[in-house]
Amino acid sequence: xxxxxxxxxxxxxxxxxxxxxxxxxxVILTIRLLFITFMFAAAILPFIAGxxxxxxxxxxxxxxxxxxxxxxxxxxxxxLILDFLTPNKRLSAVLGVYLGLVVGxxxxxxxxxxxxLIGDSWDLKRxxxxxxxxxxxxxxxxxxxxxxxISIVFTTKDNLRLVLxxxxxxxxxxxxxxxxxxxxxxIDGRIEQLAKSRFLDAPxxxxxxxxxxxxxxxxSKDKTKRERGRRGxxxxxxxxxxxxIELTIETSENSMESVDRALIExxxxxxxxxxxxDSNLQQVGQIEGVTVLNLNDLSLAVRTQAIPGTVMQIxxxxxxxxxxxxxxxxxxxxxxxxxxxxxxxxxxxxxxxxNSLQTSAGRMIFANVxx
Numbered sequence: 170x171x172x173x174x175x176x177x178x179x180x181x182x183x184x185x186x187x188x189x190x191x192x193x194x195x196v197i198l199t200i201r202l203l204f205i206t207f208m209f210a211a212a213i214l215p216f217i218a219g220x221x222x223x224x225x226x227x228x229x230x231x232x233x234x235x236x237x238x239x240x241x242x243x244x245x246x247x248x249l250i251l252d253f254l255t256p257n258k259r260l261s262a263v264l265g266v267y268l269g270l271v272v273g274x275x276x277x278x279x280x281x282x283x284x285x286l287i288g289d290s291w292d293l294k295r296x297x298x299x300x301x302x303x304x305x306x307x308x309x310x311x312x313x314x315x316x317x318x319i320s321i322v323f324t325t326k327d328n329l330r331l332v333l334x335x336x337x338x339x340x341x342x343x344x345x346x347x348x349x350x351x352x353x354x355x356i357d358g359r360i361e362q363l364a365k366s367r368f369l370d371a372p373x374x375x376x377x378x379x380x381x382x383x384x385x386x387x388x389s390k391d392k393t394k395r396e397r398g399r400r401g402x403x404x405x406x407x408x409x410x411x412x413x414i415e416l417t418i419e420t421s422e423n424s425m426e427s428v429d430r431a432l433i434e435x436x437x438x439x440x441x442x443x444x445x446x447d448s449n450l451q452q453v454g455q456i457e458g459v460t461v462l463n464l465n466d467l468s469l470a471v472r473t474q475a476i477p478g479t480v481m482q483i484x485x486x487x488x489x490x491x492x493x494x495x496x497x498x499x500x501x502x503x504x505x506x507x508x509x510x511x512x513x514x515x516x517x518x519x520x521x522x523x524n525s526l527q528t529s530a531g532r533m534i535f536a537n538v539x540x
Contacts, residue, residue, distance in 0.1 A: 201252070205245065212241035269322040273315030280314070281307045347372040347417075348462070349432050351445035352382050355401035355408075359464060360444075364414045372415040374441060375405065380418070382428050433459050475499075475534045479522040483536075485513045505534045513538070 215237060288303050348371050354360050355375075363369050383405070386398025408416055419435075429450045436443050442460040445451060454461030475481070485495035488511045495510025497520075507513075507520050520536040 201249065204248075208241060208245040212238045265322045266319055269319030270315055272322075273318035274311070276314040276318065277307075277311030280310050284310075345371045346460075347374045347441050348444040349436055349441045350375050350379065351432060351443060351447060351450060352379050352401060352428060353446045353450075354444050354464060355379075355383065355404045356397045357446050357464065358400060358404050359468075361404050361407055363464075364408060364411050367413050369414055371442075372417065373408065373444075374417050374419050376419045376432070376435065378428055378431055380405070429453065433457055436460075475503075475505075475522045475525055477522055477524060480519060480539055481522070482517055482519050483507070484517050485510050485515065487514060499534075503532050503534060505536055508535070508537045510538050 284303050284307050288300055291299065350360070350373050360369070380402075383398050383401040386394045387402055389395045389398065408414060429447070432443055432450070433454060435441065436454070436459045437457065442462055443450065443454060444462050444464065446464050448463065448465070451461040451463045483497040483499070483505055485497050485507060487496050488494065489496050489506055491511070493509055493511045495507040495513055495518075497505045497507060497510075499505060505520070507518070508523075510518060510520070519539040521539040522534055522536045524535045526533045526535070
């Protein structure tokens with residue numbers, strides 16, 4: 170029994186995640202330091218240039234360049250604050266802002282030209298109050314159009330797929346469609362051997378919310394759940410280091426309460442397939458038009474077929490209901506009842522299949538000792 174107060178063990182995958190997070194933090198810190206250095210240099214250069222000029226005194230240089238220096242430092246501080254407040258940035262958000270800003274600026278330029286035409290038709294002169302109001306109107310309209318453009322891109326990005334297929338808003342899946350791996354697959358563990366066999370040629374995608382569910386299971390107070398979570402993380406670490414498959418960690422946001430629902434939504438949006446051992450998830454996927462592959466179906470498909478007349482070698486492990494019968498098992502766990510095999514317990518014998526019976530408890534095969 171594992172003591173309840175035993176601290177949770179760190180799996181290989183969690184160790185890799187910790188190292189990657191530390192490396193990422195170091196890179197970001199270096200980039201921020203370089204940004205501060207360059208911004209400070211840009212702010213101080215006018216001072217240096219002014220001091221080298223013999224036409225101005227030190228007081229004049231300070232008065233002329235103090236405002237730009239403070240503005241530059243304030244701008245750098247605002248940029249860093251925004252960077253700290255948005256630690257989890259997404260490429261789709263950045264591209265959305267850029268696209269909305271470009272569209273807004275073009276719209277503002279068109280409106281500005283129209284306002285200028287109105288000002289020219291009124292024959293306004295420089296310094297007129299009406300011209301100042303028109304200039305203010307152009308600024309307000311420009312900012313408003315940029316705001317609305319960015320807002321519209323974010324709120325209608327799913328509808329923009331057909332018009333603007335840019336990165337992250339609409340992915341084009343070419344070739345073999347990737348497989349979204351469910352939590353149950355990693356806990357099951359058979360995918361590890363399937364990957365080693367090289368029969369699995371489709372790219373695997375593991376979402377961040379699946380990893381979080383495994384992590385939550387590994388920290389559970391229930392021993393069974395804790396072991397299942399640790400097994401899933403261990404299998405994930407093995408798959409990630411496997412040279413036989415292509416595996417990607419997807420940082421998709423999960424806005425759903427259920428991981429299964431999040432997987433189905435992501436599969437519908439991206440055209441992926443789902444790999445699972447959960448029959449309920451498979452049924453929901455069939456209802457909603459998502460391709461769901463159940464590993465148990467593959468296991469049944471490759472199960473050894475025992476038709477009457479098939480000769481095979483099997484180990485008799487115990488006696489049957491009668492003393493003359495022996496019982497053995499196939500590699501997949503199917504029970505084989507061998508007539509006249511009761512005297513060969515513990516031995517490997519050649520048997521010939523006479524019949525097979527499918528019951529609610531599973532399949533049962535009947536055979537005779539082959540002479």
